[in-house]
Amino acid sequence: MLTSNGYVLSSGRLGRLSEVPQRERGDREALRVRLERDGYLFLRGLLDPVEVMAFRLYYFERTGVADAHGVPQVVDPGELRRVLFGEVVPGAQYQAFCAQPALRSWYEWFLGGEAFLHRRKIIRHIAPGEAGIGTATQAHYDLVYLREGTDQVLSAWIPLGDCPVSLGGLTYLEGSHHRVLREEAAGTLKRPAASITADLPGLAEEYDSRWLVADYAAGDVVIHTAHTVHAALDNVSSSMRLSTDIRYQLASTSIDPRWQSHWHDQDGL
Template structure:
């Protein structure tokens, strides 16, 4: 685990407080707990997340990354002539409409993406961990983020977007390639699942499907807690509670490497399923 915190991190171009009181590291699940379901359930209840280092076959993850950027290379997303696996950002996207068509019609609906999301390391884990037959939500999100992009995912918790089903669903956030701190990645607000769940259960009117804030620094200060980060590697997977607050950080990679990641959701098949999430992800699907 890293011992030094980065000196500069941003989200939506707003700087975070990187002092030790406001920034820390995700705690990986120790190898001795990986096959202990009760220990993992207790850890998830305590922390709101399970950071599973090397849960997936890195070769499988990197093969998908290479396919993704190779498919979109013609649009100018990656630097002309560069190896697709590296994901080096192009100077400009030549055809944004073509990017959307290839992403939503070929990649999101493609066999390679489905195979990745249902591989034994993921579906098998959830079947074992939830101790039931499981259901993968068809609406699965995959995002690329270039250093020059100014928009990042704001602070939110997943349940506000999934009101039509069970509260017992779990999300997987998977970096599709190495993702050191300067390349951004997902960050989690320590302990937020506790107060979010308490608030959500007690509220007479459920929070609408919207983000909390873009100002991560202020949110951590308000709740006197820390944002947790990691130097993610290909093969890592984070499983998190639908109540924990999380957001993405800016990609400030000096080499211009694009961050690529996916987030998917599993639940028990016999629990209520939100019908709005049973269609392929589209940019205009309203969720």
């Protein structure tokens, strides 16, 4: 049984995320067609798992939220915030991980030009048993938060370690970007954040669609458009879920200035 914010996802509204097949990995035009069609690119093994696991260990050692095996530990909330927002988020290790050649070079190849990494980079740890509205990332599409720049921002969701569905990884609403694009163009959205909700089952019914899930592995990356609706599942395992989501775009396109400061949970975005 899969849940998100305590809501049970119906088996009839679930599907599997489609991996980019190996024959398309080096075909930029095929990938662009796939991204336009699906709203995401599920790239298995884009990153070196050794580097992913090294950063995972660094994060757990610095914050103390889990041991080397991902087993949750008790930490002082004040000290955690000091380390997370004062050391880890603005630190050289996090920057190097997010700008590593395997990632930046892929973006530059795919975009066809110099890639710009937004400074506001988000890293999340989710402990087992955290459920109820407000715990897992609610359904949304990224343009809601990035309206002062180009809408051609491409987000990368990166599981920092193996992440089976029980650990609470990201889930995507199949084909949702097509409806979002139509509504954005027509100006028919009730308000800028109208699509945000914790009720994933209800949203799947409204869109007549399925939530797509996957068992992710260290090294996997999912690239998605700014119009693709996504959310997170609840962590029903016994380990800490760790992930990061970052955003790249062409450096020559309009950049949202609000995203050029380091992420903080009180930054209002």
